[in-house]
Amino acid sequence: MPHRSTPVTAPPPTRDDDAVPGSHGLKQRHLSMIALGGVIGAGLFVGSGSAIAAAGPSVVVAYTVSGLLVMLVMRMLGEMSAAYPSSGSFSAHAERAIGPWAGFTAGWSFWVLLCTAVGLEGIGAAKIVTGWLPGTPEWAWVALFMVVFCATNLAAVRSFGEFEFWFAALKVGAIGLFLVLGVLAVAGVLPGTDSPGASNLTDFLPHGGQGLVIGLLASVFAYGGLETVTIAAAESEDPVRGVAGAVRTAMWRIALFYVGSMAVVVTLVPWDSPEVVAKGPYVAALDHLGIPGAGQVMNVVVLVALLSAMNANVYGSSRIAHSLVRRGHGPGALARVSGGVPRTAVLTSCFFGFGCVVLSYWRPDDVFPWLLNMIGGVILVVWIFIAVSQLLLRRRLVRESPERLVVRMWAFPYLTWLALAGMAAVLVLMAREPDTRVQLYYTGGMTAVLAAVGRARQRRRTDRAGGAPART
Numbered sequence: 001m002p003h004r005s006t007p008v009t010a011p012p013p014t015r016d017d018d019a020v021p022g023s024h025g026l027k028q029r030h031l032s033m034i035a036l037g038g039v040i041g042a043g044l045f046v047g048s049g050s051a052i053a054a055a056g057p058s059v060v061v062a063y064t065v066s067g068l069l070v071m072l073v074m075r076m077l078g079e080m081s082a083a084y085p086s087s088g089s090f091s092a093h094a095e096r097a098i099g100p101w102a103g104f105t106a107g108w109s110f111w112v113l114l115c116t117a118v119g120l121e122g123i124g125a126a127k128i129v130t131g132w133l134p135g136t137p138e139w140a141w142v143a144l145f146m147v148v149f150c151a152t153n154l155a156a157v158r159s160f161g162e163f164e165f166w167f168a169a170l171k172v173g174a175i176g177l178f179l180v181l182g183v184l185a186v187a188g189v190l191p192g193t194d195s196p197g198a199s200n201l202t203d204f205l206p207h208g209g210q211g212l213v214i215g216l217l218a219s220v221f222a223y224g225g226l227e228t229v230t231i232a233a234a235e236s237e238d239p240v241r242g243v244a245g246a247v248r249t250a251m252w253r254i255a256l257f258y259v260g261s262m263a264v265v266v267t268l269v270p271w272d273s274p275e276v277v278a279k280g281p282y283v284a285a286l287d288h289l290g291i292p293g294a295g296q297v298m299n300v301v302v303l304v305a306l307l308s309a310m311n312a313n314v315y316g317s318s319r320i321a322h323s324l325v326r327r328g329h330g331p332g333a334l335a336r337v338s339g340g341v342p343r344t345a346v347l348t349s350c351f352f353g354f355g356c357v358v359l360s361y362w363r364p365d366d367v368f369p370w371l372l373n374m375i376g377g378v379i380l381v382v383w384i385f386i387a388v389s390q391l392l393l394r395r396r397l398v399r400e401s402p403e404r405l406v407v408r409m410w411a412f413p414y415l416t417w418l419a420l421a422g423m424a425a426v427l428v429l430m431a432r433e434p435d436t437r438v439q440l441y442y443t444g445g446m447t448a449v450l451a452a453v454g455r456a457r458q459r460r461r462t463d464r465a466g467g468a469p470a471r472t
Contacts, residue, residue, distance in 0.1 A: 031242035040172065325345070
């Protein structure tokens with residue numbers, strides 16, 4: 001749908017030279033649906049149950065607060081990505097604003113996160129299928145999914161776009177129908193159901209502030225994946241328009257799909273119902289309404305969400321890796337492009353993802369949990385790099401290229417600083433909780449190692465060049 005905005009009075013900025021050569025196959029409809037469906041991730045369907053169990057009805061507050069933080073992050077990222085379209089997205093922006101070591105750290109930590117997520121999503125999808133087909137081995141389904149999405153991403157980028165277009169369309173349709181049925185049930189006008197009124201909302205903070213904190217932390221990490229649209233935009237016909245449209249609609253998408261659906265769930269179903277965690281909040285809500293077969297239909301939608309996330313993460317990890325190598329931050333073999341696709345980067349990302357699956361079977365008690373803890377706080381690291389980069393680049397853009405500011409961060413610099421304060425608060429909350437504290441330590445260790453390697457590489461490049469590296 002069209003959006004009112006200040007018209008672009010200058011030619012759109014060119015793509016950075018880290019984009020995949022000869023690959024601009026994503027159409028505007030692909031980007032629009034990727035942006036829309038990207039909000040509806042596996043974290044919403046799978047992870048929200050634990051948030052409800054911890055926070056009770058106050059989970060709506062948790063998702064609202066974290067959603068506001070995510071909207072600020074997306075606005076900052078959108079400002080930079082519209083000004084400097086790049087397959088490296090925030091990694092390229094961090095390098096431009098802070099230095100090569102920052103781009104190296106943000107990029108490779110996110111690559112590890114995406115590749116690991118590919119394996120986790122494959123395992124989750126396989127569990128659903130084996131529930132329908134008991135006796136079939138999980139590893140075989142994971143292998144099948146990996147082969148399918150590896151092949152999809154080895155083909156032209158349009159293949160990825162088409163898969164995500166239809167995946168997103170199904171997810172959006174399912175959530176839309178769920179919201180319509182839920183609102184009708186809450187209003188008491190859905191045939192065969194009685195309105196629960198506010199009976200399920202009376203115990204708003206069942207576990208006090210501590211429960212709200214746990215729900216808040218769970219909701220923060222459910223929003224991961226929104227960054228993919230800024231990566232994909234660099235391979236579109238009109239990257240500036242794609243990024244601008246995605247960012248400007250982020251507010252209502254988050255409010256409707258996340259906050260709205262959580263409000264419907266906790267109104268319809270008691271927060272302490274065992275089914276909320278066992279079956280997932282959406283399946284539990286539909287079963288509560290007594291709609292025949294609705295729970296199984298929602299399981300299909302959850303499967304689609306997991307497969308969509310796999311597809312998107314294979315794509316995103318390969319493009320991040322390709323961008324890093326094009327900027328001199330990795331082995332040159334990953335930069336090879338054939339048919340407009342960085343096929344070596346795709347294969348490497350899929351290999352790493354399947355390796356995570358192997359670890360889950362081979363070392364489920366030590367190595368695999370260590371890997372999961374290591375990526376636990378990566379999204380916060382990325383958000384911090386985004387905020388700091390935007391603070392620095394905004395002033396440079398105003399001074400040197402004001403025509404590139406097609407998307408502007410609201411109330412700059414105050415809301416940027418407020419977002420950074422919010423991220424610091426989340427880090428403090430993570431440090432207070434035993435489970436997330438371990439993730440914070442492991443993620444901090446990985447980030448420190450990558451930063452040290454990045455700085456060492458930067459010093460070597462500076463020494464070879466005989467001076468400070470230029471920031472483009």
